[in-house]
Amino acid sequence: MKFVLSSSFCPLHELRELAVAADQSGWEAMSFSDHVVNPETLSHDYPYTDDGSRRWAPFTDWPDPWVMTGALAAVTERLKFTNNIFVLPMRNPFLVAKAISTAAIVSNNRVIPAIGVGWSKDEFGLLQQDFHTRGKRTDEILEILPLLWTGKMVSYRGEFYQFDPLEMNPAPSEIPPIWVGGISKAAMRRAARCDGWVSDLQTSAEIIECLDFIKQCRRELGLENTPFSVMATPSDAFTPDGYRHLEDHGVTHILTQPWPFYHGNTDDPAKKREGVLRYAEDIIQQMDD
Numbered sequence: 270m271k272f273v274l275s276s277s278f279c280p281l282h283e284l285r286e287l288a289v290a291a292d293q294s295g296w297e298a299m300s301f302s303d304h305v306v307n308p309e310t311l312s313h314d315y316p317y318t319d320d321g322s323r324r325w326a327p328f329t330d331w332p333d334p335w336v337m338t339g340a341l342a343a344v345t346e347r348l349k350f351t352n353n354i355f356v357l358p359m360r361n362p363f364l365v366a367k368a369i370s371t372a373a374i375v376s377n378n379r380v381i382p383a384i385g386v387g388w389s390k391d392e393f394g395l396l397q398q399d400f401h402t403r404g405k406r407t408d409e410i411l412e413i414l415p416l417l418w419t420g421k422m423v424s425y426r427g428e429f430y431q432f433d434p435l436e437m438n439p440a441p442s443e444i445p446p447i448w449v450g451g452i453s454k455a456a457m458r459r460a461a462r463c464d465g466w467v468s469d470l471q472t473s474a475e476i477i478e479c480l481d482f483i484k485q486c487r488r489e490l491g492l493e494n495t496p497f498s499v500m501a502t503p504s505d506a507f508t509p510d511g512y513r514h515l516e517d518h519g520v521t522h523i524l525t526q527p528w529p530f531y532h533g534n535t536d537d538p539a540k541k542r543e544g545v546l547r548y549a550e551d552i553i554q555q556m557d558d
Contacts, residue, residue, distance in 0.1 A: 270516045270556045271297035273500060273524045274545060275353060278302075281330045281337075283538045288341040290542045291348055294549035295557070298349035298381065299341070300500075300524060301334035303356050308391045316388050317469065335368040342376035349379045351500070353524060354450040354467060356387035358403040359396050362410040362430060366417040366437060373418075373441035383448040383467050383500065384411075385456065402429065404455055411447065411463065418444050448498060452479060461486035465498030467524075473511065476501045477518045484519070500524050509555045527552075 274291045276284055276299055288299055307327065314321025338350040350372070357365065373380045386403045387393065393400040409427040416423040420440025424433050448465035449456060452475075460466035461483050468476050480499060487493050500522040506512055507530070512523055528535055528544030535541065 270512050270520070271522045272548075272553050272556075273298040273300050273351060273522050275300050275502075275524050275526045276302070277353065277526070278325050278329050279541070281332045283541060284332070284337060284341065285344060286538065286542055287545055288345055288348060290545040291549075292345035294546050295553045296348065296545070296549060297522065298351050300351045300353040300383070301337055301355075302331065302353055303334060304331040304389070304392065305359070306392060306395060307331065308389075308395075311389070312391050335372045338372040338380055339375050342372070342379060347379075349381055350376065351381040351448070352383040353500075353502075354383055354385035356389075356392075357384040357410055358406045359387050359393055359398050362413050363417070363437070365410070366414050369414070369445060370418055370437065370439070370441050373443070373445050374439055378441060378443045378445070380445050381448060381465075381498075382414075382445055383450055383465070385450040385467075404459075405429065408459065411459070414447070415444050446498070448500065454482070457483050458486050461490060461492070464496070465500065465521075468499070468501040468503075470502045470504050472505050473503050473515055476503060476515060476520065480519050498522060509552060512552075512556060 274287065274296050276287065291299055315323045318324065334352055334355060341350065369380060369382055386407050390400045406429045409430050413425055413430060416425060417437040418440055420436060420438050422434045422436050425431060446464035448467050449460035449463050450467035451457065452469050457466065457479060466483055468479065484493065487497065499520045501515060501520045502524045503511065503515060506515060527548030528541045531544050531547055532540040
């Protein structure tokens, strides 16, 4: 089992020290959440809470994940960088491909894009991307990105994206693996075609139920014997035994923020860093034994 440090809702100025601490203490990766803007008023409810309210306060920092990856790769040696979650169809696919490929190069292939289709119709509108076709466009972008990352002359003809032969360079020396987040059947089917799945904040039973569906999809695709990663955020597993239970069902990564276990929802950067180091000793090292 590997562990991923969530940087969600952390001020940008804290991320460097948290990344260095994670890099030095055995964490596998660090994740970034994603919003370009945070509208004061939404035209529809936030879909992941019972009352439709957002999980974060106004004026929360949302740094660009690929800029942060480049910056933090320069001060770390082995830590990987991923997302929870990067909203792929909210962007132009060429700009996404360029940003991720550059981050992969400067980090020596330490990037794992973890994408989703998004929920904020308001944000899509502000970025001039169609909200209602986001699923179908995501499927096409997932075909386009690996083509562009080859560095070769490539072309594409889809329903939403078409382009004549072109090349994008510099190209990464390895094609980044792509994970897909989401708990809808469409999202899980999409994940089954890619390299990994990212859960929402779910119980262990819910995560396992989703995994059973994804495994079925991969069997139907003939992919059941190929490597597949699962980054889960269990709401009811906090010990090595709980994590091993999930590991037995195919979970490969646990996404968590460790300082609340020791200090509550602290705003103290020193306590956050201490939590990263302490969790590595209390949990990660035990899982490695």
